[in-house]
Amino acid sequence: MDTTLHDPLLGRMLDARYRVEQRIAVGGMATVYRGLDTRLDRVVALKVMHAGLAGDPEFTARFIREAKAVARLAHANVVNVYDQGADGDAVFLAMEYVPGWTLRDLMRDRGALPPRTVLDILEPILAGLGAAHRAGLVHRDVKPENVLLTEDGRVKVTDFGLVRAVSGESSVTTGQVMGTVSYLAPEQIEQGATDPRTDVYACGILLFEMLTGHKPHTGDSPMQVIYQHLSTDVPAPSTLVPGLAPQLDAITVAAAARDAARRPADAVELLGALQHIRRELTPAQLDAEPGAVAPAAAAATPRVERTSIMQLPPPDMVMPRHAQPLEDQAQRTPRAARRPQRRRRAAWVLPVSLLVAAALIVGGASWAWNGLYMRMPSVLGLTQPVAVRTLQDDGLTVRVRQDFSGTVARGRVISSDPGVGSRIRKDSTVTLDVSKGPDRPAVPSLSGLSLAAAEQAVKDAGLAVGTVTRQSSDSVPKGEVVGSSPAAGAKQQPNTPIDLVVSSGAAPVDLPDVVGEPLDQATSDLQDAGFTVVIAPQQVFSADADPGAVAAMSPDGQTAAKGSTVTVTVSKGPQLVDVPDVTGLHEAEARKLLTAAGFKVQVIKLNPFGSPTVHIESPNGNQQAAKGSTVTLTLL
Template identity: 75%
Template sequence: MDTALHDPLLGRLLDARYRVEQRIAVGGMATVYRGLDTRLERVVALKVMHPGLASDPEFTSRFIREAKAVARLSHPNVVNVFDQGQDGDAVFLAMEYVPGWTLRDLMRDRGALAPRTVLDILEPILAGLGAAHRAGLVHRDVKPENVLLTEDGRVKVTDFGLVRAVSGESQATTGQVMGTVSYLAPEQIEQGATDPRTDVYACGILMFEMLTGSKPYTGDSPMQVVYQHISMDVPPPSSLVPGLAPELDAITTAAASRDANRRPADAVALLAALQHIRRGLSPAQLDAEPGLPFQPGPQQPPVERTSIMRELPPDLVMPRRTPPEERFAPPPSRAARRPQRRRRRWVVPAVVLLVIGLVAGGATWALDGLYMRMPSVLGQTQGQAVQTLQADGLTVTVTQDFSTTVASGKVISTNPGVGTRIRKDSTVTLDVSKGPDRPAVPDVTGKSQSAAEQAIKDAGLAVGQVTQQASDSISQGDVISTDPAVGTKEQPNTVVNLVVSSGAQPVPLPDVVGESVDQATSDLQDAGFNVQLDPNQVYSPDAAAGDVAAQSPNGDSASKGSTVTLTVSKGQQQATVPDVTGQSEKDARKALEGAGFQVQTVKLNPFGTPTVHNQSPGGNQQAALGSKVTIWLY
């Protein structure tokens, strides 16, 4: 019997707004429904905490924390949280509804994915997690079930139910380890400690699983898997899928390193490294079909999907393999093999063909004595490989190249390749490893941030965190220092953090408006500022001609050593006073105020309709614009 038919929430209106329409999925902490926001008339996902947990203050607090944490993020690769509320015993979140598949659905259906598809999915995951990390949040439960693939090809991270602020408590509850065991970092298991590198580890495991179609650690019990996380290194994906680019091995094992200090600092740093690697891979490496067929595990329970879920776009997934065509036809039936008289006329030609075949075969056998199959010397030392090949009569030349996966002095590859049919007197080229290319951190001190980032990428390294620091000697926006330090030799794609100048330390800024230019210059220079004069002077009602009318900047403080621009006053602006004698008070006031003056009236006769008999300043005289004109009426 389908328990969803008896779900008491179906059809219920939560908070007089959200109508529960269909159950989508059930998790350990909450049930997710498709609902309708009746106010805005839009489809939403309603995540409702299980009633048994709603009475627990700790779980309720964690549930509400998810809403507040994700609401702080505004990113296209994070599922948006619209609202949070409680209706009776139902504590719920109203979230963006994302029709489509989970990444788990995709991997269960397709197995191993092509590297291009892996990067197309993992890069937006890291972009969403990077936004969380830079906002001070750690997801702590990154896994395929929490990655949604939309019907139009977008990728979104969801279920921040275990999210926690980096600056807050970073230990799990005593005796309890949060997250899914297959993706837990060693430090998360041993100490319960979490920071952005915890999510990076989970992404490394995720990348391994997408590239190979299987998890790096398996066991009959969760404890067996936990033990492997703590005691074993994640193998390179190419150990299961031969032919993967070495760079993919390197970034996967770095992200999933047991030592948190050897991982990229956060999702932003891992994303930068992945994008750098992608640019260096050829189309053939990006689109390489997985070398081994996916072997499905035990039958999984059916995944609940909404009625509008459908197949993902074909450019997002690997095409299914089609079985190879049969090379041989089935054997003929006994009746077909029965000799027939009318076919006897073909016996003589058949014998002739057989003789010709035997002669040709003998010639081929004779020629085979001149040929051999190229033996495998991969992974051998240069001396061992040369000795092996020369013993077979081959001539050997040696080239060298950097390698992050093959130890220095050992063979990376051969030309011709292993198994190739070659003459026994051929020349074979050995490509011998020089070890990893250890680029030095370039000197980017004093360069702009953008120029420094480009120089770091050009050196084969990745840009990490960028922090700001005040500096009296380095201009704002330029680089003060790097970590690791300039000249340090590192592994390729090592993250380099930058410290960028935010300008000089602010110091108090004197207010010199109204002072003479000489006095103002002296005061500003004594305070540590440079001074320049604005070539344009302005009228000022407050500063006498030749004094300072304005300064820029004009706040309470400014960076020491910065330049302050002084604008000199031309004094008060003069204007012609209209002659209003003989006019009524109303007309006189209108004329004077229209000319930019203030008006003061003196009435000597309160009776009748007085007119202006005198004014000061007098009509047609010059006066400061905005000054008072007194008129006498009688």
Template identity: 55%
Template sequence: MDTTLQDPLVGQELDGRYRVEARIAVGGMATVYRAVDTRLDRVLALKVMHQSLASDAAFVDRFIREAKSVARLAHANVVGVYDQGADGGHVYLAMEYVAGCTLRDVLRGRGALHPRAALDILEPVLAALGAAHRAGFVHRDMKPENVLIGDDGRVKVADFGLVRAVDTNTSASTGTVLGTVSYLAPEQIEQGTADPRADVYACGVVLYEMLTGSKPHGGSTPAQVLYQHLNEDVPPPSALAPGVAPELDALVATATARAAEGRPVDAVALLGAARSVRAALTDDQLDAVPPQAREDTSAGAENRTTVIPRPAAAVDDEQEPLNHTSRLELPPEPPRQQGHGRRGRGGMSRRGIVTIVAAVVLAIALGAGIWYISAGQFTEVPPVLRKTQAEAEKKLHGAGLDVKVVNEFSDVIPKGKVIGSKPGPGERVRDTGTVTIRVSQGPPRAEVPNVVGMPLAEAKRKIADQGLTIGKVIRRFSSETAQDSVLSTSPASGSVRRPETPVSIVVSKGRPIDIPDVVGDSVDDARSELEDQGFKVKIAEQQVFSEEDKGSVAEQSPSGDGDEEGAKGDTVTLIVSKGVQMIEVPDVTGMTADDAKAQLEGAGFKVNVEKALLFPGDKVQDQSVDGGDEAPKGSTITIKLKGGVF
């Protein structure tokens, strides 16, 4: 049963521009249609929000705001966003139409993929996510249904940045919900938060599924799946597909670490890890066929209908063919005149024959003119993706088209091969028109500039202008280089690195200066001496008891003991003395020497014991400060023991 026939939007025109032709798919937030932009005469995908959500003003505002943000994310592996608008109760998003299928369709047909195919799909997905992560977006719902594989081999990620609505009417046991929770990171479940590492986790689960044909966590309810995400590690793919290499097991384990800190920081980092794994694998390992893999023998497997259908036929069912023969009304036959003119065969006059011939010629000419205006002067752009520049130019020139070449960096397409074209494959361009092809220069590269001797602020600007980021700033003494000027960088100047690579900078602290010892000096004298040496002075709010006079400097940081040096402009912190702390002396007369010493030391005093020269006893007869009197904390109390002659 064709459900599109029951959809009231099919056949309608939204916003006086987008003619809805067929329904492609239905999701929890919106329905996706194939449509035609009647202004630009191009096929696109139209995503129309469900009207139950369109009545929520806050949700619509967020939908529009995020759609505008994603529209600025231009990347070859991201489904493009063209337009956004509303028509009555219909809030829509006009997007790039990808003719092909989803990764979910591939997995349904093939069961599992050999590692080379899995990495061929994973890498462009990570490139798309990496671009989004560096632009501040998080996908939040990565799964095979959102990975589109075009008929031309391109891999694109759909539904970037669009918030998933919580539908209170959706049963928690539906396959859709269960399919979504299969890719949720533990922190999304526990805290409801999602940063780039949540997308990394989902990609790890997708890689596991491509290698084994199964999701890592199963269960009859979402709750069971969620529990496993929180409490069980994703098993190694080789446990289910023994031919999977250990390096791929490690890649899946890293991407799906339950603790977010254990995963790569974003998709760019995971892409680098995936490429390293690919480089480490042999051809036999890359082409190993997993036990779950099967040949897609379903009807029409080579040209199957999927949620992303192939392009519509050249002639629209709702329009007349462009090259039809026009029907012309012949002029009325002139009245017969007796006795004039010769007649041809069948009694028709020579004038009648001429008239008919003229009408037929006119009809043919008019039909040809209509065909030329509508189609004859246009050429369909042939696909040139991943061809070398020479191959692409030859193919386009062979179609009668001019070529313009633009060089771009690409993380996915090898150097010298075509990333894409504008107009795209299958689009019509006027004969002798120009097609712009984008040729890969390979992964983007940035050269570390020479900033030695520059002021730090200027050096940071130059490094950022090259597309690099600022790493650690390390300060070192230098007698030759002015303070706050650059001594060196790591990587060194002239090195070529990927954009966003951090560059550490070593900056001069200037000539080292001995820090004077100002402990015991008055605060004013200490401040003056330090400032004369070029230091800044900070007085700590909290004061301490010390042996130094009250109001003088009790401690300083850094110390001035000669082991530490400072730089001009460094800050020295001073702690002011509250004077000596007076505490009460305990009465220890009559105690044994050991007990008296323990009690005095416990109170904070030092103890000196004097014994008799002859017949010394063990009891305290006298103490230098009487019990109950006060003495400075840390001072020495002398105790005398009973005995003979002292």
């Protein structure tokens, strides 16, 4: 039964953008689909994590974090990561869609490969891994299934930095485990430790397998293979394929050494060694067809024709190896069917002659084609003079561009166009991108920006926000940036902390007390002290200020920020109200009426005995007096 018919993701839109169209492959951690980015109208590969792993928050967080790191690794020999997202229970990556086939398909179909083809494949792999290593990334799962060969001859590595040991239950089958453990380094098995030399070990195993058609360690179970990784050195490939150049034996054994310290430090170092070996080998050594192998492997290693990856058809275009030879068919033909052949020979002589002629024409055209074209050699990591001389020695014209790089040293080659391994004419022009070293961003001009805007500008420049301090400033409004350290325009290393100084406003100065002063005088005093004066639109009654004088001011403290605004309120003078007549009343009742009318009360008792009443009231009752003023009562 075709289970793809029941895949619930087929036809689904992820993140309202990616339409899942076809299932391509199923792995231990994820399923890969061909999809369509409906926003950009381009075909993408969608890698969707299995539900069991997507439900693990820690694993999902690591998956997202490392996907973001890989997305920054733009390299011609790496499958690009475009986007990452989650839609319900589907956690996914949107990646570059690479039509073609895997290195596993090629080795399964062709067996051992000629050294030139092996180098044509492995050098681009190392170029991509080298860029990752210099960016601080380790692949951790280099194997033929993760190497893609495109239809136009390019080599791309996929699944960068996304594979780690998964704890707990999983749906990984024994075959998938075997496919992975065959390339695990001893330290990866024993301690779970990974660094660039872990990937170098896996490339050493790949090198052995491509040269011989066999893995160096085999067994009936993953544990048997693991034991061999820990206890048995990888043999020289020439033990299975006699006649291989000793340099290939040496580099294979070094790359796959059990002791990590004996391996090349990273993929860049291994790539440099392979490029040196390629220049040492003769054309006969590079193009030698895999010969007779050791008896134990002879039955399993097919003899392959000399070829290059550009000439390899996809797996579904290769003739099956079990096809019956014509000679065997002839031997098994019944005698009755074998009529006298002299008459019939004339019938097949002409077609066969035509086929032979056609083969000669095709062969001649192929020779002419190969005479005009070559493989783009890898000069990645070489110094500019060495790279230019290497390409010019091959008859190529070289154009150099300068670019910043945080991972490639100044003066060394970052990338080439055409890319490593591409088929090019021998008279082509090659463009080299040479490193100017890391881009040293300049501190942006931040003065006058708000703190939030300044912090964003620092981050956009590739720098980090350092300490934020506040200081008074007469010229910069409160809350805006006064300056930075280092200052604007200074060149810095990426992610250098930039300290910011933010204005807390002008420094405080003495604030004159102008309450009670005539308005003109008060305005002059405040302006002379450096303040801006605003007159309140409404005047107020005041018992303490004459009409036209200042009744109140805001702020009313002893100091204020220089240049700040002071609001003054003008007095209308005292408010006159009727004084209640309280003569003849006892003290308590008189006090109550006067207080309610807005007056203060002062009492003079001339007779302390008995129950005195108000004898004199000043000002007199039924007259008008300023509200808030004092009424004096004399009791007898």
